[in-house]
Amino acid sequence: MSTSPDPATHARSTDLSRRSTRDEVDEDLRRDVRLLGALLGRVLTEAGGAGLLDDVEKLRALTIAAYESEAGVSIEDAERLVDAFTPERAEQVARAFTCYFHLSNLAEEHHRVRVLRARDAAGTTAAKDSLPAAIEKLVAEVGTEETAERLQALRFHPVLTAHPTEARRRAVASGIRRISELLEGRDQLVPESLPAAENDRRLLEEIDVLWRTSPLRTTRPTPLDEVRTAMSIFDQTLFEVVPKVYRMLDDWLLGNIAGARPAEAPAFLRLGSWIAADRDGNPFVTAAVTKQAAAILSEHILLGLEHVATRIGRTLTLDEADTPASRALKGLWETQRSFAGEVTALVGTRAPNEPHRRVLLVVAERIAATRRRDADLGYANPEELLEDLRVIQESLQGAGAVRSANGELQALIWQVETFGFHLAELEVRQHSKVHREALAEVRAGGELSEMTVEVLDVYRTIAFLQRRYGQKSSRRYIVSFTQSSADLATVYELAEAAMGTPEAAPVLDAVPLFETFDDLAASTSILAEMVELPAVKARLAATGRKLEVMLGYSDSSKDVGPVSATLALYSAQQRISQWAVDNDIELTLFHGRGGALGRGGGPANEAVLAQPPGSVEGRFKLTEQGEVIFAQYGDKTIAARHIEQMAAATLLASSPSNEEANQAATDDFEAVATTMDARSRDRFYELIKSEGFAPWFAQVTPLEEVGLLALGSRPARRGLSIESLEDLRAIPWVFAWTQARINLTGWFGLGSALAAVGDVGVLRDAYARWPLFTAMIDNVEMSLAKTDLRLAKRYLALGDRNDLAELVLEEMALTREWVQQTTGHSELLEGRPVLRRAVRLRSPYVDALSLLQLRALRDIRASGSADPLDEPHRLLLLAVNGVAAGLQNTG
Incomplete structure (x- = not known):
């Protein structure tokens, strides 16, 4: 955190990274950490004077020496320094260390991206956890034909949740992203050049903004705030990244003829969301909020599809003489003219001899009309849009324009197949106890409580969402703490009560969530009774006997501890999977994993490969929670890598060799x-x-x-x-x-x-x-x-x-x-030497924040204060933010 490029001062400010990682960590990463640390030091000096930087440096030096057991230095020395700080200085120091962690984290993320890009540019052999490697392994074990069938059936289904584990404010996250972009741009600059100096100036400006931005939220985010935060991830990465992953796979599958033949890569990802739909214990998630959330999601995906269709349409300038329209495309144009006269007249004037262009531009206008809720011009559902896009694609293919048919147009088709018009399915979750109490009131026939009215309103909202966005927009209804089949029957009975008749009720798939040790043990008995329920029988018949079961990692671990929970979850999966086979059911297990190790965290792709035989079968669904969403999907390169890893693991989990090894062990x-x-x-x-x-x-x-x-x-x-x-x-x-x-x-x-x-x-x-x-x-x-x-x-x-x-x-x-x-x-x-070095590098800095937090806790305990605005509480919360940033996981 030096203020000067002077070598001696600079050495002091970066001593830890130099001593702990010399000749072991890539020089590019060390360079970035040194740069950002030095710039932060300048900002601290400018903002708080040399004394602030000196205090930060003293504490840093003491915690490093104590951590490395240097003679004559102990953690008590650092503790005495912390206790001597004035309240104002303690807060400033806590914020300084927190800023440092934010900068270090983004440097590590940037380096990870740099390494991934370098590997891709070098065209090195596919990593063992890549999709190509997984497919090659499967072909060797089960043959080409069966591998192709498994690939087409592949499903990776992440579900975004709003669990409060992202400790950063959105303003802080935005600032970090801006700094990250500047750091990325710096890789292309020549040292000592004017642009490099400008990059320094901009970095200093953004780091200064980061330092001056309060890390603490003044108010809790609303559920809709959480939806909008998730949408930033969709807009910045997922919308573009998902078709790129499909394209990467297709390029590998087809080799030199990729783009000259119809795509073979399936659209294997489906996205779900609990944000503003999970009402278990959250009184702020109401039926009205869920309806608004669905509208936000639909707005984002339809805007994205509209822009892509317009962009492709404007470039599809293929003349009719060289690329004649098929009979189906001509028929589609006439159909468009019949109900969109003004639009087709305008487009026809601009592109009179470019039939594919004009049809696609009308398609783009229809997507816009769908977003505006213009029923006369809009699409009723995404299937209608896909039908039009495939008519265009097949016409291009038939006319010999195979590159245009299988290029960007195919990417648009993949996006529609993946996201539909709803973007992510809103999965409602509610506690079984709430359902039981609501149903008792409904059956009693008296005046309904506010809670019961809200429960019934949720079903009415689901029905509305299905009418507007299709059944895929909101169909799954998860029952927390499922303890009997009656907890699932209640879902269907309440739906009928809400809508008046069974015919008017929304289409629902009740999903049992087994969370406690006892409920996991009783899971198959509950499922055996569940499939005999008339409503469930009807759904099994309609879906081809598909059933979803959710497993809760968090509460089971809190219930019996991490070891027993892990073993109980494994055993439950074994029994549920065998039960599904015995009952001719296509099972999808939904894993309620968290980001922290105590909540089922850890490397997710390794967890997939460790699942019991028969429990995956090419389908893996899990929650992506809190800070994990930003870690896995915040950067395009990292997001693509994560999706590929998870898809590869999902394919390999059911390979004969993996299942045999797991079963034998x-x-x-x-x-x-x-x-x-x-x-x-x-x-x-x-x-x-x-x-x-x-x-x-x-x-x-x-x-x-x-x-x-x-x-x-x-x-x-x-x-x-x-x-x-x-x-x-x-x-x-x-x-x-x-x-x-x-x-x-x-x-x-x-x-x-x-x-x-x-x-x-x-x-x-x-x-x-x-x-x-x-x-x-x-x-x-x-x-x-x-x-x-x-x-x-x-x-x-x-x-x-x-x-x-x-x-x-x-x-x-x-x-x-x-x-x-x-x-x-x-x-x-x-x-794991890289991870060990990373932990060693960070730990002394986290120690500094922990000592500040301990000071605050002791003051709070001694005074008995419950005032969240007083100095000890403020210092404590600042330190909490810093520790979360330093450890890179929270809840």
Whole structure:
């Protein structure tokens, strides 16, 4: 964070990156981090004087020295400096470290993009997790014909959710994006040139704006704010990236004849959204809000399609003499003239001898009319649009203009196939208890409560959305905490009550969500009863016996701990998949994963390959939550890579070799799983079922204070007090432990579980051959690497229960010991040196923010203040933002 390019000062400001990564991290990344750190240092000096930068540098130097165990320096030295800061200086320092993390994060993202682009430009052999590699492997195992069938049936279905885990303000995220664009442009500049100097000036300007922008939201975002935030991702990346991924696949499939033959790559992605549709525990998501959200989504996709159709239409200047229209295209033009006389007259004048151009330009006008709700001119549904586009495509193909037929026009067809007119299906979710209470009121026939009226209004809204945007716009209805088939029957009965008759009710697919340990165990029994319900039977008949089942990672982990939850989810998938086979059902399992390790996080493509045999079958659906949305889809290059990786893993998960390996390992290590399950659950219960655990948890973490952060529209709890964890959402449960540098939700109980197995040879064999176990150990190893014993002790000391604190610390030490024995590593992340270096690089900076947070927590605890606007609370929330940015995951 130096203010000057002077070598000595510059060395001081970038000392950590120089010492910790010398000769190990790509020089381009080190250069970017040094540059941004130096520019931030100049901004800090200009904004707060040399004293501010000096204080930041002193704290940074102390935390680095303490982290690296340099002689004579301890974490207490850094703590004393933090305690000596004035309240104003403490806030400034917290903001400085937070800015540094934002800049470091964007530098790492930029470098990741740089590496991916360099690999693509070099034309190197396809990575093992690429789609071409997956297809080649499948061909070798099942043959060309079956591989082609599997490819056509492939579905990757991410569902965007508005869980409040994105700690950054939208203004901050926008500023970071502008800086990222400047950094990208810098790669093309010549050093010492005038444009390079201008780039420096613009970077300084944007970093200054970032520094002066408050990282704290003053108000909570509304559900519609969250929709608009998600739309920024769609507009900036997904709309363009998805057809590019299809094109990349098609180019590989067809080789030298790509573009000269009809495309073979399928439109395999479907997008869903819970944003402004998930009302479980969120009183701000009403029927009216869901209707508005659907309108926003439709507006964005129709605008996108209109612009693309217009752009292609304007360039499709193929003369009729060389590229004559087919009979079908001539017929389409006459049809267009019959109901769009003014439009066709205008277009016909501009392009009298360009039949394909004029028809496509009318198509673009019809898309615009669809957006405007002009029923006379607009399309009734996306299928009508696709029919017109294919008439144009086939006419071009027949006339010999194969490049035009299979080029940009095909990309537009892919976009319509993927997004329709609704962009993303709005999936309604509600708690089973709310349904039961509403149905009881409806059956009683008396005056309905406000909540019951709202429940019924939701069905009326779904019916409206289906009429306006088609059934695909909103059809799935997810029932949280499904505990019996009656919870699903209630969905259909309420729909009929809302609409008056069964015929008027919207088309619904009730999706059970199994979240708790007991509900996962009872899942197949519930499903067996569910498929006997008349409404479900009708849907199975209409869909070709397709059924979706959702699995909750978050609450199951909070319920029984991470180890038992992982094993219970795997077992449930095995049983549900076999039940589906026995009942001739095409099953799609919907994985409610989070971004954090305690919520099913970790590398998603590796998780796909670790699924039980028969549970994927070329279809993978999962939630993309909070900060994960921006991490995976915020940049076009990274988004394309993520989609490709997930599609490749979805194909490979059902390959004979992968399924056989998973099944063999599951059978071989069944006894290990049983031992680990029982012991880890006992250990987890020993902690969370201790009398007074819940209030103690709130004492030793910033749980209550995190609730003050305006992170998202949904409350942190479903209603109960901190005396009970039962109604605490999984997100703040994870977030609070992460902020306290303990990360308990990612590892607690594993040490006891591994120790109960006791045989290092068996554990190492499991680590080598059992994908589920490998993923578990690797994720815990990363979680432990981000844990800090020195700071964890300080947070635990905020409470008055030494017995619980000792229990946590004992399990932490035991888990670290047994994970290292299992991996054979002498230190954590030894097998992943790049990640290990990244954690080491960041940790001392996170330590600085944790010390500032601890100072604030102690002040709050000592004063008993509940004023969210006072100085300690403000410092705490600033530090929370910084730690979230530093650790790169929250809830």
